[in-house]
Amino acid sequence: MTTTAQEAPPGADQARQADFDAKVAANQRIEPRDWMPEGYRKTLVRQVAQHAHSEIIGMQPEGDWIASAPSLRRKAILLAKVQDEAGHGLYLYAAAETLGIDRAELTERLIEGRQKYSSIFNYPSLTYADVGVIGWLVDGAAICNQVPLCRTSFGPYARAMVRICKEESFHQRQGYELLMRMMEGTEGQRAMVQDAVDRWWWPSLMMFGPPDADSPNTQQSLEWGIKIDTNDALRQKFVDMTVPQADKLGVTLPDSELAWNEQSGQYDFGEPDWNEFKQVVTGSGPRNAERVARRRAAHEKGAWVREAATAYAKKHQNSQEVAA
Numbered sequence: 001m002t003t004t005a006q007e008a009p010p011g012a013d014q015a016r017q018a019d020f021d022a023k024v025a026a027n028q029r030i031e032p033r034d035w036m037p038e039g040y041r042k043t044l045v046r047q048v049a050q051h052a053h054s055e056i057i058g059m060q061p062e063g064d065w066i067a068s069a070p071s072l073r074r075k076a077i078l079l080a081k082v083q084d085e086a087g088h089g090l091y092l093y094a095a096a097e098t099l100g101i102d103r104a105e106l107t108e109r110l111i112e113g114r115q116k117y118s119s120i121f122n123y124p125s126l127t128y129a130d131v132g133v134i135g136w137l138v139d140g141a142a143i144c145n146q147v148p149l150c151r152t153s154f155g156p157y158a159r160a161m162v163r164i165c166k167e168e169s170f171h172q173r174q175g176y177e178l179l180m181r182m183m184e185g186t187e188g189q190r191a192m193v194q195d196a197v198d199r200w201w202w203p204s205l206m207m208f209g210p211p212d213a214d215s216p217n218t219q220q221s222l223e224w225g226i227k228i229d230t231n232d233a234l235r236q237k238f239v240d241m242t243v244p245q246a247d248k249l250g251v252t253l254p255d256s257e258l259a260w261n262e263q264s265g266q267y268d269f270g271e272p273d274w275n276e277f278k279q280v281v282t283g284s285g286p287r288n289a290e291r292v293a294r295r296r297a298a299h300e301k302g303a304w305v306r307e308a309a310t311a312y313a314k315k316h317q318n319s320q321e322v323a324a
């Protein structure tokens, strides 16, 4: 008699669970064909999809500035950066597909508002200094979040993160370099940089998610090796890394409570406005409707490309079958 997954012999689930637990505990990767608990699969689908959506929606605030970049050099850098983000989205949708969920289905969930993406991309980019500040702070926060994910327990996700992180570090540097140049410029340019920092600082801190006390899934995700550090630990790491960079740049971070704490060897800092975070993450941020509408329009406009690619693949497959 053959045994299907539904008719597994008694004790098989416990054995698989034990095997899974042992692999996670030994920091070995779980691969798509390995058995995994349903909750692990579901949590990963949600996390990887949200991450993929963030990369794709994240192209919009900076993409708005490609046509008005101030020089050919800046345009080339910005184009390359925005294209990288499209690539990140693709790696991550591909990683999600290994969990048995189709990219088309995930896109539907995004444009119907059933899946989230990072709250940060619902803020507007008002001046060219925003391009620099997004690179410095937003990609900087993404690096803090993502470097530990290179060691996450799910193989395809961890491998995607290795490549993504290399590109994120270029993104952060191009932003910082842009800001350095602006700070060497006119009084007006310096004021633009400071204004952009004032607007993006708190939303950047919110990128790490709610405080640990309000993050009920964190413990389970840590045990599964899906998450490596808590939200608060990553936020602290980001602040400690960023304050000296702000000093060097010559900007002020808009937090009166920000101060070096000799005892803890870390910076103390103020509390982000978590009500604002909840509003933005649940769809009522300054640009939520616009971002999703634009993604939906691009998806609908691209329908003919998907249809043509499917028809071509079918034709190609048929001709191969005839030849065989």
Ligand SMILES: [Fe+2]
Pocket: 055, 084, 085, 088, 164, 168
């Ligand atoms: Fe990215």
Ligand SMILES: [Fe+2]
Pocket: 085, 139, 142, 167, 168, 171
């Ligand atoms: Fe990036």
